[in-house]
Amino acid sequence: MTGRSPRTAEEQLPRFVRDLLSAPPRAGQGVNLYLFRLARVLHAYRTEREILEMLRASVAGCGRVVGEQEIQRAVENSRRVAWQPGAANAPARPASSLWPPPDPERRRAVLAQNDGFTLTDLWDSSPVRLADDEPQAEAVVDALFPGDPLLCCGQSSAVFATRRRSRWRGRLAGLALMVPSPMTSRTGRTRDGRVSQHTLENTGPRRHLIIEQDGGTPDEQAAILAHLGLFAPLALVVHSGRRSLHGWFRCGSDPEREARALMRYACVLGADRATWTRSQFVRIPDGLRDNGQRQYVLYLDPTPDLSLNPEAALNPDAALNPEASLNPEASLNPEACSKMDAGSDSAATVPPEVSADVRRHTGTRATLTPAAPPEPNSARPRDNQRRQYTLYSSQPPTSAPTL
Numbered sequence: 001m002t003g004r005s006p007r008t009a010e011e012q013l014p015r016f017v018r019d020l021l022s023a024p025p026r027a028g029q030g031v032n033l034y035l036f037r038l039a040r041v042l043h044a045y046r047t048e049r050e051i052l053e054m055l056r057a058s059v060a061g062c063g064r065v066v067g068e069q070e071i072q073r074a075v076e077n078s079r080r081v082a083w084q085p086g087a088a089n090a091p092a093r094p095a096s097s098l099w100p101p102p103d104p105e106r107r108r109a110v111l112a113q114n115d116g117f118t119l120t121d122l123w124d125s126s127p128v129r130l131a132d133d134e135p136q137a138e139a140v141v142d143a144l145f146p147g148d149p150l151l152c153c154g155q156s157s158a159v160f161a162t163r164r165r166s167r168w169r170g171r172l173a174g175l176a177l178m179v180p181s182p183m184t185s186r187t188g189r190t191r192d193g194r195v196s197q198h199t200l201e202n203t204g205p206r207r208h209l210i211i212e213q214d215g216g217t218p219d220e221q222a223a224i225l226a227h228l229g230l231f232a233p234l235a236l237v238v239h240s241g242r243r244s245l246h247g248w249f250r251c252g253s254d255p256e257r258e259a260r261a262l263m264r265y266a267c268v269l270g271a272d273r274a275t276w277t278r279s280q281f282v283r284i285p286d287g288l289r290d291n292g293q294r295q296y297v298l299y300l301d302p303t304p305d306l307s308l309n310p311e312a313a314l315n316p317d318a319a320l321n322p323e324a325s326l327n328p329e330a331s332l333n334p335e336a337c338s339k340m341d342a343g344s345d346s347a348a349t350v351p352p353e354v355s356a357d358v359r360r361h362t363g364t365r366a367t368l369t370p371a372a373p374p375e376p377n378s379a380r381p382r383d384n385q386r387r388q389y390t391l392y393s394s395q396p397p398t399s400a401p402t403l
Helices: 006-011 015-021 031-042 048-058 068-079 104-113 119-124 137-144 218-228 255-268 310-314 352-358 383-388
Strands: 150-156 159-164 208-212 234-239 245-250 297-300
Touching: 015 031, 031 048, 031 068, 048 068, 104 218, 119 218, 119 297, 137 234, 137 297, 208 255, 218 234, 218 245, 218 255, 255 310
Parallel strands: none
Antiparallel strands: 150 159, 208 245, 234 245, 234 297
């Protein structure tokens, strides 16, 4: 490395840079962002040629092929925001200026306005109620993606495939992730030129915008999603299988403009902007997380009101209009009862894995009776089903995958 040994080169770097160098992520855990962050702090200490060599060495064992273009792009894009020792500039993220920072006071005001709205109220207000504890991923995906579109689904961000909806039938309950918009083709090219079945290039026009929050209790997250549902068509709420709720908002006739307005307001209320990317994997409704937990559907409206205007949420007076507050005693949708499945029980309870979280905080008013537990491993596909279905892997295969 231009006369320096690797050990000497690292010893001359600040401790925080050495820590960053020593902890590269695995494939599917943010390799591209890691390259940008590492290059950004190295500009103050190394030439660009040296930075390229260090980036190559750092991600050599990450579990996927990292192309030269991807590495060079990280160096080039980080140059204009290079970190300077002693400067009061926080670590940057690409395109972060697109989204406003969280406003805790605004979030508290929204929660105070809708005080009393809980996760149970969200569950009770669902226009369509899943009638039993059996996995319903197939029915929910059919409702959200009618016809036979191309869908990109997978077990993880490294193991996935793009297939027609009909080819996925019977498999979705055992998978964890999907792209929330139909794909336009089986494959596309990544930014560094690799052919893949999961790229921004082969992701079609935005069908849904997913809002996920970084924090808050389940009741608070439910209240925020319901509040956003006053301005945009809330089609689905999915429990992640861990701590967060994912709200699926249906996009209308001008999807990018409407989705951008909604995401900007959601960021103010504490949403994670990562789900803005059209090709971002999100949780399959009623799918199976890698920890064995079901990703329960808590709210489903296959035909939400597309006349709602997300841009109204950017007006503070409209967003905090007392007339727009949520009534925890009433449904989000006045027609909920008429749209509910005939066989559904209006007194149905939140799934036990979810309600356990609800019972831990005092905001929940309802008395929850856990539903009967599903049969052991009922949400998992049989082993022979997994073997029969070969998913596409982003890691270089030893032979071409059978698709």
